[in-house]
Amino acid sequence: MRMAELSRESGVAVATIKYYQREGLLPPGELTSPNQARYGAAHVRRLKLVRALLEIGGLSIAAVREVLAAIDEPGVSTHDVLGVAQHGLPAVRADLGDEDRAWAMKRVEAMAAGRGWELHPESPLTDSLVGVLCALRDVGHEWVLDALDRYAEAADQVAGADIDAVARLGSTEAIVEGAVVGTVLGDALLATLRRLAHAEVSRRRFQNPPPVPRQEDSGR
Amino acid sequence: MRMAELSRESGVAVATIKYYQREGLLPPGELTSPNQARYGAAHVRRLKLVRALLEIGGLSIAAVREVLAAIDEPGVSTHDVLGVAQHGLPAVRADLGDEDRAWAMKRVEAMAAGRGWELHPESPLTDSLVGVLCALRDVGHEWVLDALDRYAEAADQVAGADIDAVARLGSTEAIVEGAVVGTVLGDALLATLRRLAHAEVSRRRFQNPPPVPRQEDSGR
């Protein structure tokens, strides 16, 4: 397969493909002569992955590069696959006062303790969480955190499903890529489902007149 | 309060505040003379909201403008508050073939039927969902959808918590703003919690031999 076909197959313009190659998002083709190269199915696949991470996942070029680097990292143990995958995913940065940080940390610790989570206070993830909590308080909507436990419970369930599904993939490489895709696109999936559920739940609660006695009710 | 103090209070540069005013994200101050204005607590609050939507929520200026317009919309009924709030939130665009669309639609319908959700096939939300599903198949990770039901269940629970919490807010305006903040920042919150849960679940499943009650290990 040569450039034109790769472009057709993937739906990405030639100039853009070249740009991705320059940016290190797509490996070069196999050179058959100094200025001719061949590409394979792996290139098509990678291109589609790049597009999905950019458009659906909303990642930047730089983030995609890091994520792909994690995917291409050879020989990671099954356990810290998620860690490798997450390294390079965008995190909420936070420049907070110590006081805010301490307040948020307290809530995070309470939540973690309640769920039996092992907390790593220095990890960027914890930091992100602290940042979000502070932002919520900052805008005067601290009440959102009343549902923190239910959020965490839901996150736990989703994560369980994720790990189940990802562990079923064969090779380690497949698992790593699966973890990345599942994390990034899964966020978009979850966010969309949540919006749909909002509409549904609000319909059930406030548009009560005809509940239509199906097997579903306000029961959750 | 004048400009300098507003800037200090909110942590946003004066030039940026002026820019936000030009963009219609922040109402003008109360003019005391042709070129002097006073600002109040509402301005500080609005500014912090804008920053949170931009930084944490990752919205664009245009999206923030629409979201704020929804918030400021007077006299919305309690029921379609979520609808108003969601109008203007970014949705996944999708330029798909009819075939892909039909395939995804089928899965969405199955999921909705299973959960007793009322589906609006033309709504942008449904469209977003279809787009995400197609993207997942496109990158060869259709398996993620095996967990679609569990995702939807989790989304349902979260949405239930959201509606509960938001309904407890007093005025309609508070509810609308709460819905917006809860939706946008809630996404970030959920995504972060999911990542934490990933680490936790994977630790529990694969690192079972030595629990090592220390706080540092083979890091990340």
Next chain:
DNA sequence: CAGAAATGGATAGCGGAACTATCTATAATG
């Protein structure tokens, strides 16, 4: 086998987004 089309590689340009800086005329401040 000649001419047209495609390719790899390099470099430059472009349009939008989110600020940032400068300027001017007025107003508040010490």
Next chain:
DNA sequence: CATTATAGATAGTTCCGCTATCCATTTCTG
């Protein structure tokens, strides 16, 4: 009354994600 601050207008900057052009080689086509 000199300094500083301010509203409003306009222009400039930086970064990002492409897009376009050019050129020296291949490779296809007739």
